[in-house]
Amino acid sequence: MAKKPPAPPRREGSLSRDRIIEAAIVLLDEAGESGLTFRALAERLVTGPGAIYWHIANKGELLIAACDAIVARAMSEARLDASPEASIRAIALGMFDAIDEHPWVGSALTHAPGQLPAVRLLERLGRSLRELGVRREREWTTVSALLSYVLGVGAQNAANRQFAFAEGLERDSFLASVSTAWSELDAAEYPFARSIAAQLSDHDDREDFLAGIDLILGGIHALT
Amino acid sequence: MAKKPPAPPRREGSLSRDRIIEAAIVLLDEAGESGLTFRALAERLVTGPGAIYWHIANKGELLIAACDAIVARAMSEARLDASPEASIRAIALGMFDAIDEHPWVGSALTHAPGQLPAVRLLERLGRSLRELGVRREREWTTVSALLSYVLGVGAQNAANRQFAFAEGLERDSFLASVSTAWSELDAAEYPFARSIAAQLSDHDDREDFLAGIDLILGGIHALT
DNA sequence: ACCTGAACACCGTTCAAGT
DNA sequence: ACCTGAACACCGTTCAAGT
Numbered sequence: 001m002a003k004k005p006p007a008p009p010r011r012e013g014s015l016s017r018d019r020i021i022e023a024a025i026v027l028l029d030e031a032g033e034s035g036l037t038f039r040a041l042a043e044r045l046v047t048g049p050g051a052i053y054w055h056i057a058n059k060g061e062l063l064i065a066a067c068d069a070i071v072a073r074a075m076s077e078a079r080l081d082a083s084p085e086a087s088i089r090a091i092a093l094g095m096f097d098a099i100d101e102h103p104w105v106g107s108a109l110t111h112a113p114g115q116l117p118a119v120r121l122l123e124r125l126g127r128s129l130r131e132l133g134v135r136r137e138r139e140w141t142t143v144s145a146l147l148s149y150v151l152g153v154g155a156q157n158a159a160n161r162q163f164a165f166a167e168g169l170e171r172d173s174f175l176a177s178v179s180t181a182w183s184e185l186d187a188a189e190y191p192f193a194r195s196i197a198a199q200l201s202d203h204d205d206r207e208d209f210l211a212g213i214d215l216i217l218g219g220i221h222a223l224t
Numbered sequence: 225m226a227k228k229p230p231a232p233p234r235r236e237g238s239l240s241r242d243r244i245i246e247a248a249i250v251l252l253d254e255a256g257e258s259g260l261t262f263r264a265l266a267e268r269l270v271t272g273p274g275a276i277y278w279h280i281a282n283k284g285e286l287l288i289a290a291c292d293a294i295v296a297r298a299m300s301e302a303r304l305d306a307s308p309e310a311s312i313r314a315i316a317l318g319m320f321d322a323i324d325e326h327p328w329v330g331s332a333l334t335h336a337p338g339q340l341p342a343v344r345l346l347e348r349l350g351r352s353l354r355e356l357g358v359r360r361e362r363e364w365t366t367v368s369a370l371l372s373y374v375l376g377v378g379a380q381n382a383a384n385r386q387f388a389f390a391e392g393l394e395r396d397s398f399l400a401s402v403s404t405a406w407s408e409l410d411a412a413e414y415p416f417a418r419s420i421a422a423q424l425s426d427h428d429d430r431e432d433f434l435a436g437i438d439l440i441l442g443g444i445h446a447l448t
Numbered sequence: 449a450c451c452t453g454a455a456c457a458c459c460g461t462t463c464a465a466g467t
Numbered sequence: 468a469c470c471t472g473a474a475c476a477c478c479g480t481t482c483a484a485g486t
Contacts, residue, residue, distance in 0.1 A: 015469080048471045049460085050463080051471070054468085107331075110380060113387055126416035148377040148380055150376075152376015155376065181338070193346055199364040207365075208365050208369070218444075219442030262479065263478085272452045273453080277480070
């Protein structure tokens with residue numbers, strides 16, 4: 001991400017769907033969801049905004065395509081050699097890390113249900129669940145719970161990042177501010193939130209995520 | 225919510241934060257997330273767009289406030305008399321139904337992490353988990369898994385609705401179209417998605433949601 | 449204190465016109 | 468076939484001016 005010299009904006013060659021998607025990913029990574037604009041994208045590609053519409057139908061399709069590129073990469077990198085449980089952890093963790101690196105993927109995935117990116121994830125999880133020996137009648141229920149959990153955590157993590165970013169805070173100071181806000185809640189109405197506020201500041205998102213996966217795997221195990 | 229006669233657009237009395245939030249909820253329910261516009265809201269309240277800013281800082285705050293009103297209602301309605309497990313199911317189901325009725329709440333909740341609406345839910349889940357006897361060191365991990373799952377399913381359900389709505393389809397025909405899309409995927413690359421496509425059309429979202437909750441509760445039980 | 453509504457700086461998308 | 472860029476119909480938000 002920082003090896004080659006800061007090459008001048010090239011316009012060599014012509015536009016293409018892939019080139020547009022690649023540029024969109026860079027823009028999303030750099031400026032967040034609100035940074036993806038047809039004008040900004042056009043500027044980066046040295047064209048006018050209208051040119052993009054020749055290759056891509058609209059902003060929604062662009063977002064899904066960018067999201068799909070990231071998910072496909074993450075899925076192809078997940079190692080699947082070990083036990084089915086280990087594979088599920090690897091798939092889930094791969095997705096977690098991908099969303100962590102590209103927060104916009106979190107909400108993009110959630111907002112495009114049933115589309116290719118989500119199906120890629122579902123496919124991988126489903127195959128491992130089959131290996132695990134989940135009964136046919138419980139297959140749908142089980143993948144869908146796992147998928148919801150992965151997407152849920154991912155979306156929330158992404159939201160955390162974006163919320164912090166929007167307020168100009170680092171992750172730590174964002175968590176700290178939420179933590180003190182919780183500890184100042186009404187004692188009678190929010191005893192639990194108050195008492196858990198301290199643990200908020202020094203938890204590990206990745207560990208918590210995995211612990212949740214293990215909770216679900218534990219539940220699956222108990223029923224198999 | 226439906227007792228009094230269909231009163232004509234009133235402008236009696238003055239604007240207030242509560243009145244604005246109430247109107248925002250109606251607008252969101254009727255026209256979806258993209259329907260909430262300061263101009264549309266102002267029209268409904270018989271004022272100019274600027275007037276709203278006297279009572280509310282910006283659109284984000286308005287969305288969170290509207291979301292909070294719905295969550296507060298749902299939480300206060302959840303019955304908590306029975307066992308902790310039953311309480312957790314009731315809380316989760318209450319949230320599921322609330323999001324089902326007001327799909328915009330799904331993404332609003334997700335996009336405002338650590339804010340009041342999410343804390344309400346966390347508080348209720350946390351108290352029940354304590355009753356259940358979850359060990360202190362596992363409390364944070366456990367609530368956060370449960371919360372992520374609830375929000376994840378909710379957000380996805382909401383996205384389903386909105387996706388279908390945007391394409392002018394009913395839930396059933398939307399699911400049917402996704403189902404046929406999945407069954408036409410490449411056989412070598414997507415065996416699982418293809419084989420499960422059929423089950424997609426006739427599943428029950430609510431039942432699947434509860435089954436996922438039970439999976440997590442099963443995992444918690446195994447560790448307690 | 450509260451409201452008005454024009455104005456500012458943006459959006460996504462379209463489309464005639466160019467090559 | 469592919470690109471250009473002005474134009475359209477919107478946004479959220481601000482702010483002088485009114486009551």
